[in-house]
Amino acid sequence: MSTATPPPITPLTKKDFQTDQEVRWCPGCGDYAILSAVQAVFPELGIKRENFVVISGIGCSSRFPYYMNTFGFHTIHGRAPAVATGLKLIRPDLEVWVATGDGDALSIGGNHTIHMLRRNVGLKVLLFNNRIYGLTKGQYSPTSEVNKKTKSTPFGSLDRPFNPVSLAIGAEATFVARSVDVFQGHLKETLKHAAAHRGSAFVEILQNCNIFNDGAWFSLTEREARSEQILQLEHGKPLVFGKNRDKGIRRKPDGDIEVVQIGNGITESDLVVHDSHHPRPSYAFLLSHMEHRPGFPTPIGVFRAWDDLPRYEDVMNQQIKDVIAKRGVGDLSKLLHAGDTWEVR
């Protein structure tokens, strides 16, 4: 478990995490599914309700705290990671989750996102990626595909999109995962993995915006497409995908990867075995980038879960303890009298 807090006496239920506030997302929004998964997972974490804090920025996803019956803070656009960092430094005992979106975390708040990840602050970050600005009614986002026609780009967008997983791994995040709003079982499992991670846990959740970007992820989520287009990552298991589980990812002699058809002498033992605990990020980065290559699937699941790096709040508070152990608890009167003093009689 990610905190040392003793488990609650009365087991909590999903209902304990629901608020009396009317949920104001559009009917059919993928955010409902994410909310439901989080409310289902929180009671299973063995953490007292009062120790949960949900912090968000601005955007559709950032309304999240209002619907969670925990401590919640709806802050300003892009800044949730920084607010959460300050909270965690002072209160490492709390279980702090950040709800954010593709615009919030990767555009206006991109700087805070990468710095939170490099510091390895013990936060769980749920990035709701619908590849569009929803709350401002339909402009392209930093994850929108090139040539996206939106209200602000009637002739098509020109910017190359971010891959959030690649970005997080590039910032050397210690936990990076991806799940999908409509894959409830997978999403809950992924959230539990994130909860178990002590350092920064970054989860991209592919989410549909049925108003401004309907079908953003249909190529992955339509029943027909799922098994052909999606590679489910499982630690210790070979990288296999396809409706008939007959395709896999193999290392090439030059270190690159390739898609191979299983059979004709190629077996699962020839495939890459997923190692999410590898201390270096390069393998996970290679995985995160395969979806941009023709014929490759899109991985979901835990790309990277390397938990040997101390959390920022722990080293910060340890440094204070170390200085106190060395110097003793500060004496205010001595501090005010520090340096050269003189007495006037």
Add this chain to the structure above:
Amino acid sequence: MAIEPRSLGIEEFIQKRDQESMSTATDTPLSRIKPEKIDQAVIRFAGDSGDGMQITGSQFTNTVALYGNDIATFPDFPAEIRAPAGTLPGVSGYQLHFASADVFTPGDSVDVLIAMNPAALKVNIADLKANGILIVNSDSFGENDLRKAQMTVNPLEDHSLDKYRLFSVELERLTRAALEHLGLDAKSMDRCKNFFALGMCYWLYNRSMESTGRWISDKFKNKPLLVEANKLAMKAGYSYCEATEAFQISYEIPPAKLAPGVYRNLSGNQALALGFVTAAQKSGLRLFQGSYPITPASDILHELSQYKDFGVTTFQAEDEIAAVTSAIGAAYGGALAITTTSGPGMALKTEAIGLAVAVEIPLVICDIQRGGPSTGLPTKTEQADLLQALYGRNSEAPIPIVAPATPSDCFWAALEACRIAVKYMVPVIILSDGYLANGAEPWKIPNIEDIPEFPVTFATEKNSPNAYLPYKRNPDTLARPWAVPGTAGLEHRIGGLEKQDVTGNINYEPLNHEHMVRIRAAKVAAIVQDIPDIVPTGDDHGDLLIVAWGSTHGAITAAVNAQRAAGRKIGHVHLRHLNPLPANLGDVIKRYKQVLVPELNMGQLLWVLRAKYLVDAIGLNKIQGRPFKQSELEQKIEELLGV
């Protein structure tokens, strides 16, 4: 009268020096000349930004402060760390006014100028009094040095300095001569020349080299050769004056009659840091500082980062926005949270400060003002962020403002801001400036026990039968309760969206919004109950009232004292609280025929006073990156009074 410049015989000096022991002890040798007693002096050290003028000045300051003189200092340095050596923009200066009576300003003009090169001479000579002492490093007046300072003739030779007492000293040659036996390279020896000059000043003012000797030992404790070199250079400077009878006069400024107590020398930024540590103890909260380096505020971060043994958490954030928002997060978690910056950083923090207003969370924001707009004059002082502090946020977002008046007053301003923030659950802005931040003065160290506590009580119980209501207010202060995460049963949500009073639920209803805007304003206005009525210094009614704020305090006090001594009926109100203003300010203003508002801006407090009190106040405005001179204020006072 023109004074013959004395160029001093180095051979004579070296001979005498060799006869003395080469001890590095910094005991003051006996001076052969009986010092003349005077009551004050202003000295300015000026040189290249690499010449160590700030260190030299602050060492001299410490020495005279320890001796018991009252002091005021004005460090004035370029924004560039190392502007091209020897050029006009690279000149760094440190001015000190020390006296045996109260000192209010660093002095309008200087009695002694130390100029390490032609550029320093050119930039500073206009401020030297006629017949003032001018010590120049004649080794740096070669053709090349003059060209870098854009001078065509050598001022040491063209009689342009005849109205001063010029002492042309071969600082480099003399320093090298003193250090030659140590085996240092020439560059390292030259770097000690500022201590040679400092030694000369100690002789001139009959001061002990002991505390600077201690400082050198500590500063270079891992480099024994440099300890020896710097001490020797300083001692050589002292001995040089002794041996050559260079000045033919030395001065003695007896200690000031300060109130009994233990004193230390304190700068504004140090004072803020100490004030925050004290406020944390008095409130029983942990101190959290979120900050991003910026001139002239960074020293607060440098200071507080040393105080981990007081449980202080300092977070150097990725940017100004993260600095303030991390502080908001820490405050949300129950810390005494501060963020420290200057004008450009304030601009970046603006939206987050609005969030703190909306969620009604305690936070202290320090704006150490500097010249602007934009990057402006990073190392120069200004008071032009007042209207930004008052109004610089979207919509109606009132914030209390506290303004320290002197460097050591920053300590009390920090305490006051923290007290207001936690009592009223509100962000508070402290408006200091570059002059206060880097200037120093003697500070009578208070007894810790005499500083009142302001313990904070977090909410622990539901405040209604069925629920915790995050915006249910204290009827006296209108503050909402502070319920920190981890408190069972008090789970609640806050945010920047408009909320219903009492419940805190999101609410966009028209009348609710108006109610919330008005109650946030009423809460800040209610702070006036904690602000004592102001009592003007000087005359409590009369011909002229001066209303001012911040770092202009010293110069105004000196000017008012001088003008009142000449029989003029003047009162002076120096506002510590700029929002809300003291309740009786309007009545006080009416007791005077005229109102003058001197500010280092285009008239920002003036604008507020004219709007609020419909008074035909007059501004005295200076926007030069420099503090007021006493004479500038006196001139304006005389102009208004028609004398």
